[in-house]
Amino acid sequence: MQTNLYFVRHAHSTYTPDELGRPLSERGFSDAKTVTDLLKREAIDFVYSSPYKRAIQTVEGIAAYINKEINELDGFKERILAEEPVEDFEVAITKVWQDDDFSWEGGESNRVAQQRGVNATFNVLERHLGKNIVIGTHGNIMVLIMNYFDNQYGFDFWKELEMPDIYKLSFNEKKCIDIQRIWGGNYGNSSLS
Structure with missing residues (x-):
């Protein structure tokens, strides 16, 4: 029996230091309507x-x-990249993707964040x-989850993601058998069966 998970990276947001409460931008709300229209076809x-x-x-x-x-x-x-805002985001994010067990102070390593996301995925x-x-969800955690099932999804793939972006992961029990991009284009499609 196939289960399909549609991971939706959030649409563009208006930057605020409040991670939890940061809202979508005007463009983000417009794109979110497109996300809804695309997902209406997916039952x-x-x-x-x-x-x-x-x-x-x-x-x-x-x-709704x-x-x-x-x-x-x-x-x-x-x-969580680090407890405090990092000086250079590019340097900080590159470093955690180069070493799965490295974390900045107060942050999560790739391995720790991935395990959290995969546990939530298995729970669903x-x-x-x-x-x-x-x-x-969000770009980094989404790619870490996808990477668990297929290691072609890594740092370079994350850098190419759009805001929003949608990937459909199809499962037979807990085995991922297919990954497809729904938002458009063909970057990153794979069949794992």
């Missing part, structure tokens, strides 16, 4: 999201369309076998 059964406002706002349209509450799951929140799979589930 969605449930919607999950990171507790971050920008992730919730990106998937709230499809939740199927008349279901959004289930917030901490496992899908963005990876166990609850909703054979269903189609949308997951509102």
Whole structure:
């Protein structure tokens, strides 16, 4: 019985230092409508999201369309890069992707963040076998989850992601058998069977 998880990287947001409450920008809201329209074709059964406002706002349209509450799951929140804002984001993010066990002070290593995201993914799979589930999330944690199932999804892939972006991961039980991009284009499509 196939289960499909639609990982939705949030749409463009208006930058504020408040990670939890940062809202979508005007462009982000417009793109979120497109996300809803694309997902309407996919017979969605449930919607999950990171507790971050920008992730919730990106998937709230499809939740409203199927008349279901959004289930917030901490496992899908963005990876914590460091406790304090980093001086040079490019240097900081490159370093954690070069060494899976390295973390900046107060931050999560790739391995720790990936395990958190994969545990949340398995939790959703166990609850909703054979269903189609949308997951509102963030770029880094989404790619770390995808990387667990197929290591072609790494740092270079993350740098090419759009805001928003949608990837459908199809599972047979807990085995990922296919990954497809839904948002458009063909970058990163793979078949794992």
